[in-house]
Amino acid sequence: MKFVIQAPIAFIRLTYQSVYLALSQIWANKTRSILTTIGIVIGVASVTAVIAALTGLKAKVLTQVETLGTNSIFIQPRTPKTGPLQHASWWTIRFKPEHFDNLLEHCPSVSQFGRMTWVGNYTVSHREKSVENVTVRGTEPAVHKIDSRPVTIGRPLSVIDEMQVRQVCLIDPKLRNDLRLDRDCIGQSILISHNTFYIIGVLEPRPENAFGGGNQEQSEIFIPYKTSLKMQRYPFIMAIAESESAEVSDDALAEISFFLRKTRNIKPGEPDTFEVMSLQNALETFNKIALMVTMVAGGIVGISLLVGGVGIMNIMLVSVSERTREIGLRKAVGAKKTAILTQFLIEAIVLCFFGGLVGVGFGHLLTKALSSIPKIQLDMAYIPLWAIGLSFAFAGTVGIFFGMFPAIKAAKLDPIEALRHE
Amino acid sequence: MQTVSNKNRKLIIRLQDVERIYKVGVESIHALGGINLELYENEYVAVMGPSGSGKSTLMNVLGCLDRATSGSYELDGENTTKMTDASLARVRNERIGFVFQSFELLGQVSALKNVEMPLIYSKNGWWTRRKRALSVLERVGLGDRVKHKPNQLSGGEKQRVAIARALVCNPSILLADEPTGNLDSKTSDGILQLFDQLHQEGQTIILVTHEDYVSHHAKRIIHMKDGHICSDLSNNRDPRNNAVTQDRKPEEKV
Numbered sequence A: 001m002k003f004v005i006q007a008p009i010a011f012i013r014l015t016y017q018s019v020y021l022a023l024s025q026i027w028a029n030k031t032r033s034i035l036t037t038i039g040i041v042i043g044v045a046s047v048t049a050v051i052a053a054l055t056g057l058k059a060k061v062l063t064q065v066e067t068l069g070t071n072s073i074f075i076q077p078r079t080p081k082t083g084p085l086q087h088a089s090w091w092t093i094r095f096k097p098e099h100f101d102n103l104l105e106h107c108p109s110v111s112q113f114g115r116m117t118w119v120g121n122y123t124v125s126h127r128e129k130s131v132e133n134v135t136v137r138g139t140e141p142a143v144h145k146i147d148s149r150p151v152t153i154g155r156p157l158s159v160i161d162e163m164q165v166r167q168v169c170l171i172d173p174k175l176r177n178d179l180r181l182d183r184d185c186i187g188q189s190i191l192i193s194h195n196t197f198y199i200i201g202v203l204e205p206r207p208e209n210a211f212g213g214g215n216q217e218q219s220e221i222f223i224p225y226k227t228s229l230k231m232q233r234y235p236f237i238m239a240i241a242e243s244e245s246a247e248v249s250d251d252a253l254a255e256i257s258f259f260l261r262k263t264r265n266i267k268p269g270e271p272d273t274f275e276v277m278s279l280q281n282a283l284e285t286f287n288k289i290a291l292m293v294t295m296v297a298g299g300i301v302g303i304s305l306l307v308g309g310v311g312i313m314n315i316m317l318v319s320v321s322e323r324t325r326e327i328g329l330r331k332a333v334g335a336k337k338t339a340i341l342t343q344f345l346i347e348a349i350v351l352c353f354f355g356g357l358v359g360v361g362f363g364h365l366l367t368k369a370l371s372s373i374p375k376i377q378l379d380m381a382y383i384p385l386w387a388i389g390l391s392f393a394f395a396g397t398v399g400i401f402f403g404m405f406p407a408i409k410a411a412k413l414d415p416i417e418a419l420r421h422e
Numbered sequence B: 001m002q003t004v005s006n007k008n009r010k011l012i013i014r015l016q017d018v019e020r021i022y023k024v025g026v027e028s029i030h031a032l033g034g035i036n037l038e039l040y041e042n043e044y045v046a047v048m049g050p051s052g053s054g055k056s057t058l059m060n061v062l063g064c065l066d067r068a069t070s071g072s073y074e075l076d077g078e079n080t081t082k083m084t085d086a087s088l089a090r091v092r093n094e095r096i097g098f099v100f101q102s103f104e105l106l107g108q109v110s111a112l113k114n115v116e117m118p119l120i121y122s123k124n125g126w127w128t129r130r131k132r133a134l135s136v137l138e139r140v141g142l143g144d145r146v147k148h149k150p151n152q153l154s155g156g157e158k159q160r161v162a163i164a165r166a167l168v169c170n171p172s173i174l175l176a177d178e179p180t181g182n183l184d185s186k187t188s189d190g191i192l193q194l195f196d197q198l199h200q201e202g203q204t205i206i207l208v209t210h211e212d213y214v215s216h217h218a219k220r221i222i223h224m225k226d227g228h229i230c231s232d233l234s235n236n237r238d239p240r241n242n243a244v245t246q247d248r249k250p251e252e253k254v
């Protein structure tokens, strides 16, 4: 019973004294200690920076997904990877308007759905002012509800605009400024390649996009879907849908795929000539990539920690042989094997923790540097607490693993021989 | 005379047929060839003999740094022969103070820290350690040198620090293997006076030397040759006037 109480106390005292001894030893050999721990420093700095970058990127993507809505589904043509159509042009596999007819009735898990066309890039003018290279898209009213891009002035495109194939449009504030239109430009007319369109609303500027979407320089105009078919007989068609809820998102994807295979006459066994993707899907893909990057980085970090560990082992062996007489003396005055073992093991661990601490510091600086580089979407990068914990756990493990051999060597020394050592 | 006084003194060390045999290749060297020795509380013994006679080996066995190949060794009534390494370490820590010829101080730390060192391996808290180290440094006459590092101390002072370190755990016995071997005669005198003082304070001391003037301080002189004790005499000479009053110690049969 007495032993049960005393053993842990003795161990704590031994640990505390060993830490103290280790720190004074490291302090006495400052330069050597710093050089020794460089491997650990690099390892820990890179692991924390990589984790910080990935965490930041993930946070960024998540906030963007939130603004887009996780239930959104994107549908576009895609050449299959196998089969006779794998080298087909986009023209062969394009969507035709009728492919989507009655989609909502056949897909019960889909709550909203809208077609979208890419009409082309046109020169747009108002009086003397004109702007080149403006992207013109046709959209069904549902698209804006799904895409949740609010209209700041005026109103969104309506079902009536659609039915009557009206010559109306939504513009973005950049185009309004470039064309020198009034702030409230509702009802004014612009020319899109010689066709007159009336402005019914101004959109919010497009948010910056992590997926590499939005081109900030180029302006956009949205016109009714049917109107766009009139302007361009064979436009590039895509679609956006929204599932009833996140839970049925996968069902919605399956239903849409099944429906489109039927309308596009794809025989069983042939690959899809289109892609139906939810943001949920995209997120999973992103997570997979992030995991892969983490693993590759982990491998590199592992190697540098290994190299660092060998450095630690080397320096500990040197330390043991330099301090042979000291070890002999400590044993002569009553140090047990365990005490000597603990002393050297803790010295190795303290060295590694010191490396870990400096490494986390450098990792923090690296993260700061990364997040201040514009245009690489890492402004939300930060080192999560668990990564710091992980770094120290790694450093400690390296210390124990590579410090064990020198420590055992020290503990095994015969005191008489050790005291005779030159 | 000594036999009489031994009757009411405590027996500290009893060696019975202690052998220490080194195996070098096929040869075996009898560094100790069957030593019988009894030592009582507050004795002051000098071990003498030519180089290679086994003095250091004896000290190592007495100091529990080494184990006898055969025979038994009782310290404070406890047989150490069958003890585990860990128990021997505890015995070294609590009962034995060792003083080395070459001081063996830790170079980077102060005299105080050097003296505190053995207490790290015992059950003493920080405050007790400091208090005891300071008082023992005072006792060896270094009360004003506690903060000095070994390279700021003279040879004699270094050895005093080493003696303080040996005494700090209140050992049953102080073992000194040629403690004045690295010191000039004047400094040696100082150290020997310190030993005298410790002896008067009740400390049991064994020291190894091959110089007569050193051994004259002891009250009992053991001569060794080839791993055997060849004479065991009590010494009544006063080291200050060097009066020769040496007589053979009566044989003590066990």
Ligand SMILES: Nc1ncnc2c1ncn2[C@@H]1O[C@H](COP(=O)(O)OP(=O)(O)O)[C@@H](O)[C@H]1O
Residues within 6 Å of the ligand: B022, B023, B024, B029, B030, B031, B049, B050, B051, B052, B053, B054, B055, B056, B057, B058
């Ligand atoms: N580790 C060892 N291995 C082999 N022989 C040894 C060893 N240590 C001491 N000896 C031998 O034991 C004998 C006694 O040595 P030692 O006790 O050191 O003598 P002293 O201290 O009296 O000069 C010597 O012959 C020495 O060579």
Ligand SMILES: [Mg+2]
Residues within 6 Å of the ligand: B055, B056, B057
């Ligand atoms: Mg010797």
